[in-house]
Amino acid sequence: MPTKDPYQPLDDTARGLIRDLMEGATHAALAVLRPGTTVPSVSRIALATDAKGQPISLISSLSDHSRALQNNPACALLIGDPGPKGDPLTHPRLTLHATARLVARGTADHDDLRQRYLSLRPKAKLYADFADFSFVRFEIEDGLLNGGFGKVYRVEATDI
Numbered sequence: 001m002p003t004k005d006p007y008q009p010l011d012d013t014a015r016g017l018i019r020d021l022m023e024g025a026t027h028a029a030l031a032v033l034r035p036g037t038t039v040p041s042v043s044r045i046a047l048a049t050d051a052k053g054q055p056i057s058l059i060s061s062l063s064d065h066s067r068a069l070q071n072n073p074a075c076a077l078l079i080g081d082p083g084p085k086g087d088p089l090t091h092p093r094l095t096l097h098a099t100a101r102l103v104a105r106g107t108a109d110h111d112d113l114r115q116r117y118l119s120l121r122p123k124a125k126l127y128a129d130f131a132d133f134s135f136v137r138f139e140i141e142d143g144l145l146n147g148g149f150g151k152v153y154r155v156e157a158t159d160i
Helices: 012-024 064-071 108-120 122-126
Strands: 027-033 040-046 053-060 074-079 094-105 133-146 153-154
Touching: 012 094, 012 133, 027 053, 027 064, 040 053, 053 064, 053 074, 053 094, 064 094, 094 108, 108 122, 122 133
Parallel strands: none
Antiparallel strands: 027 040, 027 074, 053 133, 074 094, 094 133, 133 153
């Protein structure tokens, strides 16, 4: 017996939820593959958006997830937190499948990201210029939006 496709067509309400999750996120869970293995690893990272609303972060080259991204830039982000009450699975969350691109220091792109990131995350001024920290831009390939029970959508990069 064929299984019913659980995904709904993306509508303006779902797009608004994506926008709210992206704009409201201060952190995300980052999934990477550990170098030399097929074993995944998950870390919490600080998150912001660039001027186009795409996810960015500031990460240290000393971290395991940074080394993993240098080895294999394929990754996933999970954005959204459970609310203070109720079943955690009823709260909205967004999974993004992406490719991580480190942004070189001394470039106009780095300077723009630095200015934007620090305007959104001013406490990062304490470490943003440390030699081991770099900005990373997550180029979204696709994703999944779970808006709560029975509200599941496939997301294309153009929907973000």
